[in-house]
Amino acid sequence: MSSISTNSDTLPPGPSIKPKLSRDDILMRGSMMVIVLYLIVTLALPLYTMLSKSFSTYRVELSQYEFQVSDEAGVYDGSILSGDALNQQTEVFADTDLVTGSDGRLPVTGLFPEFSFRSPVMYQIRNTSDTGRFLVGSTLQDDTDWIELDSNTFRRVQLRPVQSRGLDNFVNYFSTPALFNSIKNSLWISVVSTIVTVTLAFWFAYALNRSCMRFKGVFRLIAMAPILVPSLLPGIALVYLFGNQGMIKELLFGASIYGPIGIVIGSVFFTFPHAFLIISTALAISDARLYEAAASLRSTPWRTFWTVTVPGARYGLISASFVVFNLVITDFGLPKVIGGQFNVLAVDIYKQVIGQQNFEMGAVVSVVLVIPAILAFAIDRMVQSKQVALLSARSVPYQATPNPKADRLFLIYCSLIGLFIVGLLVVCQFAALIKFWPYDLSLSLRNYQFDKMDGGGWGSYFNSIRLALLTAVIGTTVVFFGAYLVEKSQGFRTGRSIFQMFAMLPMAIPGMVLGLSYIFFFNNPSNPLNGIYGTMAILVICTVTHFYTVSHLTAVTALKQMDREFESVSASLKQPTMKLFARVTVPVCLPAVLDISIYLFVNAMTTVSAVVFLYSPKTTLASIAVLNMDDAGDIAPAAAMGMMIFYTNAAARIIHLIASKGILKRTQAWRSR
Secondary structure (H helix, E strand, O other): OOOOOOOHHHOOOOOOOOOOOOHHHHHHHHHHHHHHHHHHHHHHHHHHHHHHHHOEEEEOOHHHEEEEEEOOOOOEOOOOEEHHHHHHHHOOOOHHHHEEOOOOOEEHHHHOOOOOOOOOOEEEEEEOOOOOOEEEOOEEEOOOOOEEEEHHHHOOEEEOOEEEEOOHHHHHHHOOHHHHHHHHHHHHHHHHHHHHHHHHHHHHHHHHHHOOOOOHHHHHHHHHHHHHOOOHHHHHHHHHHHOOOOOOHHHHOOOOOOOHHHHHHHHHHHHHHHHHHHHHHHHHOOEHHHHHHHHHOOOOHHHHHHHHHHHHOHHHHHHHHHHHHHHHHHOOHHHHHHOOOOOOHHHHHHHHHHHOOOHHHHHHHHHHHHHHHHHHHHHHHHHHHOOOOOOOOOOOEOOOOOOHHHHHHHHHHHHHHHHHHHHHHHHHHHHHHEEEOOOEEEEOOHHHOHHHOOOOHHHHHHHHHHHHHHHHHHHHHHHHHHHHHHHHOOOOHHHHHHHHHHHHHHHHOOHHHHHHHHHHHHOOOOOOOHHHOOOHHHHHHHHHHHOHHHHHHHHHHHHHOOOOHHHHHHHHOOOOHHHHHHHHHHHHOHHHHHHHHHHHHHHHHHOOOOOOOOOOOOOOOHHHHHHHHHHOOOHHHHHHHHHHHHHHHHHHHHHHHHHHHHHHHHHOHHHHO
16 A cells, blocks of 8 residues: 655645634724825825925916007007017016916006006907916906907906916025025024024933932923923013013123024023923933943043943934924924014915915925925934834943032022023013003003904914814824724734824924915815815814824834733634723723823914914914914013913813823722732
8 A cells, every 4th residue: 555645845835825804804904094094185185285386387478468459539450469569568577577376466557558547548358378367357257259448447457377387486486595595594593403402401301310409300390391382482581581672681782682592592492391301211211230330440420421321312312303403493483473584484484375375485485394304304213213222121220329519510500491491481471461561560461351452362262272172182082093003903014004104294294384285285175175174173183183193103102012912812702802992902001192182282272383374263273362462563462372371281281190190090000019
């Protein structure tokens, strides 16, 4: 009997069998695609529309129009005059006058130097091609028929531009010295602010993490205070301190606070907590054995600092630098309040869109602003990807040893930083209470009568609270559920990678750019979502999208701490994924959920740049009211509204801490076992 070989090597390879997708897998992948679709509609498509708008050029083509003029008896001599020929004779319009925006209009009477609207002369005008357009009053004429008009009606004729695509807008931008100079100004301000902020934040964080100085908790609270106010507020405080009628303007020795000096000081104020948090986290993780080795080698404290401390914190320093750079170069509120004639990119967007209604040039400036923002973000992510663990299982946590002299120096240093932060807030509160600076310094609550000021009144304040609450609830739900889907889904690597890409993109997009993109995309009558434009819904969507990335990273970090065994056990017990999510994942990650909600709430209260183009008379916000009141010269009421935002955010933080303590005590008892 012949033996049959059972060696697997002799068997032909079988077809690969893909595991059958379960109902939970289909549900999770479908939900992931829904959130990706949300990010495409609220981020990718608006940005594409804005980019497309930047390449749209508009020009009045005089060759597309012909005219006939009668004598005073109304008789035409038969001669037909083209628009080009008329302009060559009169030399009224230069070539640059013919380049305009999408809504540009060219008055046709300029081509007739002797025109008088009282004249009995009659005029005939027509388009010479199907692309020609002109307005008679509010009536658009787009055919090629002759239209006869009397002089009084003819003066209301305006020629409309023809759209084409190309780089003309960018050529015009870079050839305009005033606009191109904004790039240099923005980069210079951002670099200087970054160097100053990171340096100050490093030594502040070093004092709190590597010394035994007193009042560390107080200084941590003070360092975080600027997060609770809009970026416009330090600008208002600096005006009261160093402005033309400032309290201590002599300290500037004749220099003006309106310009780069004011922008840098204000930028240091509102970016300080961001740099402090990142650097403090980097300094909190250190191995005491490295310092023991340095001491045994008789290294001096200064050499130990440069060979151990700084290299250990280098990734934190690099990350803090790019975060601060991004915040400064994309900020709009502060340079708008105190920038004076010192133009920066973010303010240029506002001036082009609001001041000149030149949306195409606003789109061009937005594209220019996005480039350094994306580069800074990309370099930061690349650096972080190379970061390695500084602590191992054998590491010994570093414990600071008392040094009376150094501790006193650090206490003095932190006190000066704290005085700077608290001082600006106190000045704003003082400005909000005085009757009329600097002539009547008596205290009053008159500046809080917002209904008597420009800016939307108390309704703006309550609209901001409504926006913040909706953003916190809706944003936390969408962000955390999306992070759960991308982190806990099985397989589907392509879909998860696409999701991660879209989730990281909002951090690189400045608020001004996102807001302008929403105008182009949602304010289009052919867009089925046009109905939400000008409503609270679009403000919520824009705010959630703008602050999506940090919230997503927070949620992913919390979810990574949960072992995938939870999903395996749930599957073995045949429990639905959503039941596991609701009963296990959310309670375990509740601290992160609460952190995301307060982060979104605070940022929704303070945001200016992302919503400055999107609000309507019914949806004005407190942060926008600060801007509008400052523009109207109501600086004290603007300070009062800014302080209301600060107190609201502070109260929300306190409520968050109290609620967190109570909720976490009930849901996180397992952590203390």
